[in-house]
Amino acid sequence: MTHPHAAPVVLLHPVALDAHVADWLDVPGLQALSLPGTGAPGAARPPGSLAELADRVAGRLTQPVHLAGCSLGGMVAMHVALRHPGLVLSLLAAFTTVRTDRDAVLARAEHTERAGAPALVDETLERWFTHEALTATPRPAPITYAAERLRTADTVALAATWRAIADHDVRDDLGRVGVPTTFVAGRRDRSVSIESVRAAASQVPVSRLVETDDAHMGLLEQPGRFSALVNAHVEWANSSHEIDH
Numbered sequence: 001m002t003h004p005h006a007a008p009v010v011l012l013h014p015v016a017l018d019a020h021v022a023d024w025l026d027v028p029g030l031q032a033l034s035l036p037g038t039g040a041p042g043a044a045r046p047p048g049s050l051a052e053l054a055d056r057v058a059g060r061l062t063q064p065v066h067l068a069g070c071s072l073g074g075m076v077a078m079h080v081a082l083r084h085p086g087l088v089l090s091l092l093a094a095f096t097t098v099r100t101d102r103d104a105v106l107a108r109a110e111h112t113e114r115a116g117a118p119a120l121v122d123e124t125l126e127r128w129f130t131h132e133a134l135t136a137t138p139r140p141a142p143i144t145y146a147a148e149r150l151r152t153a154d155t156v157a158l159a160a161t162w163r164a165i166a167d168h169d170v171r172d173d174l175g176r177v178g179v180p181t182t183f184v185a186g187r188r189d190r191s192v193s194i195e196s197v198r199a200a201a202s203q204v205p206v207s208r209l210v211e212t213d214d215a216h217m218g219l220l221e222q223p224g225r226f227s228a229l230v231n232a233h234v235e236w237a238n239s240s241h242e243i244d245h
Helices: 019-024 050-058 072-083 102-115 117-128 141-151 155-166 171-176 194-201 223-244
Strands: 009-012 030-033 065-070 088-094 181-186 207-212
Touching (some): 009 223, 065 223, 102 117, 102 155, 117 141, 181 194, 181 223, 194 207
Parallel strands (some): 009 030, 009 065, 181 207
């Protein structure tokens, strides 16, 4: 059995991005996984559901891990924790939701198909980052990275991923999350309300809510702060495991 203190931290990224979201993070033992078929260029088959995507992630884990995810990655991480509890020592779900607005997300999928991924770069960046970050000179490297990934995203895969996200709803399952869980909510996040995250955290048996001043892509806009959040989460989760044993 993997001791929590020796376990790696695995990070799952937002839609259209990849494992390079971790390039600016400082987290000991961090391993970032790319989620195939979720928008980044490549030949991977798009996921039919987030449960399917979670199973793909579980198939790549060789030992129990501290699992962290941002936005889409946070949704997938929840599904991994629910479907493969033996592989998850703790869970960090950042800037994400336990239920999506199905109609709004399906509309985004249709908009993506009509306009094409490259045409959506500016509106997506405005939803993801603060105005201050987007107008900074020179543009911060993590934002340049996000813009390039969005510009080169596979339109078909991206639209299919939005459709998979549309059916995400784990509200009734939160009581089954049996590991220490940190929810991170950004006060400047235009995609996820703090109230909804607070309600979700209250349903997980061992959980805490951390509120920050971040926008939706806090891990890229404030990588130092996000690194500190992940490190603090792992320390808290390890302490929780010690108390249990």
